[in-house]
Amino acid sequence: MSLALDFLTVLTVSAGAFFFMAGTVGLVRFPDTLSRVHALSKADNLGLGLVVLGLLLQAEGLLAALKLVAVWLLALLAGATVTQLIAHTAREGVPPA
């Protein structure tokens, strides 16, 4: 059982790492600010979510698990809103020098 859980953790954490990589590639390759914001939010939401999911399988106790979920929700909220704020400023603001 624990071996199966470990395997699942390895799988989800690796998938999370992959999404972080995808987000970074997007950030590096995409041509303009708005599409870069898009790439960033992918890494935020999915990458961290998968890492948290993988760690949830290893969590000791309900409280520790809830804390992990709380960190993810906080990061999600902050990431989403901030991404929106940045996109808003980038659109209205001065064109990139």
Place this chain on the structure above:
Amino acid sequence: MADFLLGAAGFLLATVAVGLARILRGPGDAERIMAAQLLGTGGIAALLLLAKAMSVPAAVDVAMILALLAAFVSVAFVKGAGRSQGDRA
């Protein structure tokens, strides 16, 4: 397991560092704040992995603080950007 989690944390940081190297150069301030945001998320993920790998549960608290304050820094940026435009006009 601990070795795998530590390795994953290292991989995440390395990935994020590549993005950081590209994006810190700009061209705009929005890109730069995005770089900090990306590093923030990567740092949170790395801290959560470290907490498990090193058995330091308090690292989860550190991650929570980072999640909370990442928003704060970006908000300060958005307000600052708005203000400096106002000064220019």
Place this chain on the structure above:
Amino acid sequence: MSDAMLYGLCGAVLVGLGLFGLIVHPQPLRKILAFNLIGGGVFLLFGVVARRGAAAGLAGDPVPQALVITGLVVAFAATALAVALQVRLFQETGGRPDGQMDSRP
């Protein structure tokens, strides 16, 4: 070489980097940034001492750790004061932080 030593070397380099920035940057905010870099390096050196002092079931000597926490708070207070001084000086002189308004074309 232990992990603690590695971060100690990192701290030593950070102090040098920060001092370099403090000397060569004429802009006030850059000097404040460089000063904070030095602070981070010094705190890391304390961290090495704390980590090496692991004993009696503790993972580090709590006394230098507490000193670093105190130091971080004081460094923040100093940074806030320095920033406020700069902003005020800027308002007063209308541009040049050193007060030499005439040197601007």
Place this chain on the structure above:
Amino acid sequence: MAFDIGLALLVLGVAAWTIAARDTFAAVVGFVAYGLLLALVWVRLQAPDIALTEAALGSGLTGGLLVGASARLRHAEMPAPGETPGAVLKLASTVLCTLLSAGLAAIVFLLPEPAPTLAPQAAANIAATGLGNPVTAVLMAYRAIDTLLETVVLLLALVGIWSLAPNRVWGGFPGPRHQADPDSALTFVAQLLVPIGILVGIHIFWVGSVAPGGEFQGATILATMWILAMIAGLVSAPPVSRRWLRLLLVAGPAMFFGIGFAGFLAADAFLAYPETHAKLVILMIEIPVTLSIAATLGLLVAGPPERITQQ
């Protein structure tokens, strides 16, 4: 070990960027990243208390302060032609700084063996304080006088900032006025984050007696949430002449001094805690100190008074 080498190199890279970046704002972003990575380093050095402080104060609050300042000082940060240092100065400072770093590195290698430590003493006497976190025990019991003086230092820094106010706005509102826009994402995030952040701050403060955390970390989070609410326009910074504000600022240090002098009666020394109720007394100090530090940190970021009216 590979992880640590990578992390150390990343810290150095970000620090080098902070020094080398041409644009001040880019340097500030580099500094925020630097603080964030240092929090990771502190976890690796088994110092989670410092990691919490670094994340909250070194990266978060200092970052917000400097991001705001770099926007306000944007014009002042353009170096004038004659100001950039020449090649000789650069070379001389490179040599000087390399020597300094080499010297410090040598000291790291020459640290005495076995390493001197106070950890056994800290662990042996912790039961008498009723605390479970040795770092909090150092801050609140063994070296309480340092912490007391630190709260005073924070107040002095605030006095220094307030004294920068021009005479005509003395006693007025600190910082520029922020207008709330009910439809914006900023208002939304502030309304949602501030209550959560206050809970997290209280939690970090409360667990500090038994686990990593404590009054400085908790107070920093509370201060950050206050500033977030101010920036979003949800609350206005209070005029610095308000009596309740002054009382809040001195409540912590005053309580600390009061209990310190009471120590003469209870246990014959300044800041000596009675043997049986040490934890209760420490808590009586910590609660007002946390609130005072939070208020002080928030006002340190808000800056000197700039206007007399709300507008």
